[in-house]
Amino acid sequence: MHYKIAMLGFGNVGRATAELFLRKQAELEETYNITFSVTGIATGSRGRAINPAGLDLAKVLTAVQSGQSLEQFSSVPNSDTLEFIKKSGADVLFENSPVNYATGQPAIDHIRCALELGMHVATANKGPVVHAWKELKALAKSKGREFFHESTVMDGAPIFSLFRGALPAAQLLGLRAILNSTTNLILSRMENSESFDEAVKYAQKIGIAETDPSGDVDGWDAAIKIAALATVLMNIPVNPASIDRTGIHGISPEMIAEAKAQGKRYKLICTAERNGSSIRGKVSPELIPMTSPFYSVEGTTSIIQFRTDVLGDLTLIESDPGPHTTAYGLLADFINAVK
Secondary structure, eight states: OEEEEEEEOOSHHHHHHHHHHHHTHHHHHHHHOOEEEEEEEEOSSSOEEEOTTOOOHHHHHHHHHTTOOGGGGOSSOOOSHHHHHHHHOOSEEEEOOOOOTTTOTTHHHHHHHHHHTTOEEEEOOHHHHHHHHHHHHHHHHHTTOOEEOGGGSSTTSOSHHIIIIISTTOOEEEEEEEOOHHHHHHHHHHTTTOOHHHHHHHHHHTTSSOSSTHHHHTSHHHHHHHHHHHHHHSOOOOOGGGSEEOOSTTOOHHHHHHHHHTTEEEEEEEEEEEETTEEEEEEEEEEEETTSTTTTOOTTOEEEEEEESSSSOEEEEEOSOOHHHHHHHHHHHHHHHHO
16 A cells, blocks of 8 residues: 655654655565655745655755755645645644644644544644544544554653553553653763753753753653653543642752762652542652662663553663654554554
8 A cells, every 4th residue: 555644844853754764665565565655744944845746755854954945845835834734645644843832732733634634643742642632533533544642752662552552451550750861861961970051961962952951851841741641541631730840950969969879869750640530640850769670760761660450560661762763653653553
């Protein structure tokens, strides 16, 4: 089967996804009988391109990396994002626009538009999952399509698909996790005598932290991930604003040194507990002893521990994620959607 793909957002994750599709092109055809063409790519700063016959991904990647506009590749005029989605003629939309913690917009409108047009949708954007998951899943079902979002938490690690496929009839009672790579890297580097500001600058230098790192260091990114997990896996909608949230600004070098002397480490821990028909969520720094599996989680590595009604603690660790692992989550969603 041949599928036409539109990509909304072509930053680090979007480009990594395009590169992965090119690398896996032969394997997709041989193993899954899937061929594809990318008919549309929209960027935040390099314009949009639509070509019903398929864009040359290699040329597009080269152009974007050299700072050129995508308009040169477009054979179809389009004035805004919703028009781009409609004119792309795609079977599948990858929605990777920047996250809006407060409302999930405009990504919700993008996904709603694509589903109404009969497209499958895969996204790495946490906003729509937190603020409109039930609505968008219901819309997808009514259209006979899928709305998947594996890459919204822990990049490409199989969290949502684990419960969707491998753990039938397992009720999630609670979870405990380190989900924000930036804060974990900062705390790890502060243990090696860097100041908070020096560690933040390093994280920004390697592309892990944004120019404004507040979403990470204030705990917002971790909170919205907890909200997404609870909303989907516990089937109880959770607003990130309702989560008890404390960032890592209060962790001083002296506190790091004292913890180290005690054989402990500070980690930004995320928890969610089912409490009847509600969820109690929390994000805050905790002192972790050597006996905990969370103790050895360093740098950008993430960990999540699930507690269910049918198994003991089930722990998943993802080492050193990046745009390439997020891209794999999107590829996996694509395969699972179309197969």
